[in-house]
Amino acid sequence: MPKAMQTRNEVDVNLTWDLTGIFKTEKDYELAVEKSQKLTDEIESEFKGKLNSAANINRCLDKLREFYQLATLTGTYAHLAVAVDQTNSENISRQSKLTNISSILDSRLSFVDSEIIQADEEVIQEAINSSKENKGYLEDLLRIKKYALHPEVERALSALAPVLDSPEEIYSMAKLADMDFGTFTAEGKEYPLSFVLFEGEWEYEKDTKLRRAAFEAFSKKLREYQYTFASTYKTQVQKEKTLATLRGFDSVIDSLLLPQKVERELYDRQIDLTMENLAPHMRKFAKLLKKIHGLDEMTFADLKLDVDPDFEPKISVEESKEYIKGALGVLGEDYLEAVDRAYDERWIDFVQNKGKSTGAFCSSPYGAHPYILISWTERMREVFVLAHELGHAGHFYLAHQNQNIFDSRPSLYFIESPSTMNEMLMANYLMKNTNEKRMKRWVLSSLISRTYYHNFVTHLLEAHYQREVYKIIDAGGSIYAEKLNELKRATLEKFWGDTVKINEGAELTWMRQSHYYNGLYSYTYSAGLTIATEVSKRILTEGQVALDDWKNVLKAGGTKTPVELAKMAGVDITTDKPLLDTIDHIGNIIDEIIQLTDEIEKE
Structure with a gap:
């Protein structure tokens, strides 16, 4: 507990x-x-x-x-x-x-x-x-x-x-300092609750009554703050619209895409093709979870369940180093030097404590080494999270060595490619080093339920919702708590169809994400993972040549546009193909998980 x-x-x-x-x-x-x-x-x-x-x-x-x-x-x-x-x-x-x-x-x-x-x-x-x-x-x-x-x-x-810039600060203070979730009760027992505990522990809890009770209590506390959060977010988007209009933009979306150095077509395609083509695969995965866990119905509160919750290995911070170095060693000695230093020189904040930011991030100040924030839960899944953040760290470690401060940071569109690439490398390493079916299934299901779900579902659905908000703002409309709840629920229902019940409280998930205060950030996760997926497949088939190309991309920093960086890595993101291929790849992984599940059940 x-x-x-x-x-x-x-x-x-x-x-x-x-x-x-x-x-x-x-x-x-x-x-x-x-x-x-x-x-x-x-x-x-x-x-x-x-x-x-x-x-x-x-x-x-x-x-x-x-x-x-x-x-x-x-x-x-x-x-x-x-x-x-x-x-x-x-x-x-x-x-x-x-x-x-x-x-x-x-x-x-x-x-x-x-x-x-x-x-x-x-x-x-x-x-x-x-x-x-x-x-x-x-x-x-x-x-x-x-x-x-x-x-x-x-x-x-x-x-x-x-x-x-105060809306984001107000949001963060309300979320992390003011909101006290206290405890919740499930089947007569009392349990602690906080943002970190819910997103790091309770969402993954295999006990259905306990998990759903935590979700209900968590949602109840969020609802108490919905009007404050909505007012804060309204201030943010109205500010962005006003500045966009002053600068001569017809749409706030176009103004926010300008610094990303990508066309509106790439933004809309990432959202529209994914909403349309990925949904059937993820619904199939949701049905598998329902079957494995014997659920009466599949609800939004159940989507973070593990395929095999009794299998996930426990892992200490010290033990994680072996896996990280094994997976990322293909990137060369200079990259591994950064990994060693990250552990030895305390670049990483592993602990959980009251008042600490939720989730994980990497901050890479020019002129000093990177810093990584994570809340270590001693579960193997954290190795993927850490590999992700070390992807950011390794990227800027190399970029800072090869570029000046003006040229070191790439477009936001590309920023998540190196991080999600490391998750791919971790999966490749783990799959290569095991013949055990449950371990293979755990690795593949971690890719779906963590890497792809986080980037291609959670953040993509945020992006779809965010675009609906900006459409209202561009049309001269206004937003308020009930409207935001309505938009979020509509997005979730569109993606999950009748496969998943969008239960009471799911519509409040817009309150959980700070990315909305950083422009068009949410959609870039799936954009970056599209590039990473295609490059990781190329590494598996072409080996060192593909790795060398990727290292050159990392060293290039912000000297190229996202289209040019992707091209250096062998991916043409001006077409639909990489995204559609990535979605097919996700579908193939889900099919492999289903096949492994059938084989394991027969043994």
Whole structure:
């Protein structure tokens, strides 16, 4: 049974991350903040009103790169301290103070982009031709040139950044600090409940009465906050629509796709083809779960069940290293060096504690090593999650070694490809190293119920729902709690049909995801996994050649568009084929799981 959450000061420090990898002492952090302020003074005094020549533009951007690196380090340091304990007032105060300082500095430096954008294109092109380091940054400015507002407006927007970004902060504080789920009762026994416990434990509980009781209690608490969360989300989307309109976009969707460097066609195709073609395969998988677990009916609260819940191996943090290195070793010694360092130098925060962010993420500040947040449950499935986050870490570890800060980060569309690729490599490794049918079935079902369900179902359905919200906003409409519940329920019912009962509370799952506060993020998970699936299949057939191509993609960082990066890896995402092939691949895995289940039952 899950235990009640420990506080941060009660956990084993060896299983927490070590932020001295960014700043050795608090004084070093404060000096970095001071240095960023000094750099802002220098850039402003030397270049404001003078960015009308290629030489000045490049000299200014050379200094701006240094500022960005400092800002990334200080911002990450403050954020990560809060991410593991949102009840720590000292860390929250530090982050709040930095946010205010950063908004002032960003506002003062907004003239850089504004002046460059207003310069003659010939001057900008000359600057591009004169500096390899600044080329990508300047090309991006040319892309957004026609959407830029008056410099003073841009300056005001930069100054207002903390206010404009507040919806996500309000959402996070309500979710992780204010909401107290207390306990719930099932068959006369009392059990602890929290966001982390529900999403990490209770959703997977094989005892049907216990699992459904947890879902009901969890949903009841969410419902108490639905109007606050809806108001917060409404503020977010109205802000995005207002900014899109001010910049001359007809649709908020188009404005959010611009920085991703992909066309609307790729976005819509990812959602529409997946909704239409993946649903039959996942319904078949849901029916298998219903049969295996002898359920009276298949409900939304049952979809996270394991195919073989009694088989999943327990695994310690120390034991996970062998699997991680075995699976990711194909990526080479430089990649394994990063993996070793991640364990040995405490890049990873494994513990569960009160106030810690839910889920898992990787933060990779330029100029320091990556950091990974995960809540380790000692279940084998966490190895896939850790491999996923190490995919982000390894990606930026290599990109940062080969690109400057301007060019190191790829489009959001591509960002999930390296992470989901590592899940594919983990599955390949586990399948290759076992002949046992239950283990093979566990690996394949983990791919479906974790990797593909998470990226191709959970996040894809979020993306479909999110698009419906933006359609309303684009049409001049408004959203509110009941409407959001209605949209989410309609999306779930469309995908699952009459195979799964969308029980009371399922419509509230829009309240569980922070991705809605980060633009069009949700759909990129399935987009990234489409690329990863096709490349992993290529690795199995072509071996080292495909691996070498993939390593070059990782090193390229943000120097290419998503279409170009995929092409480097041997995948053409301008056509329907990769997505349809990936969906067929998912269907084939499900068929193999069903076949293995039949064979195991006959033995």
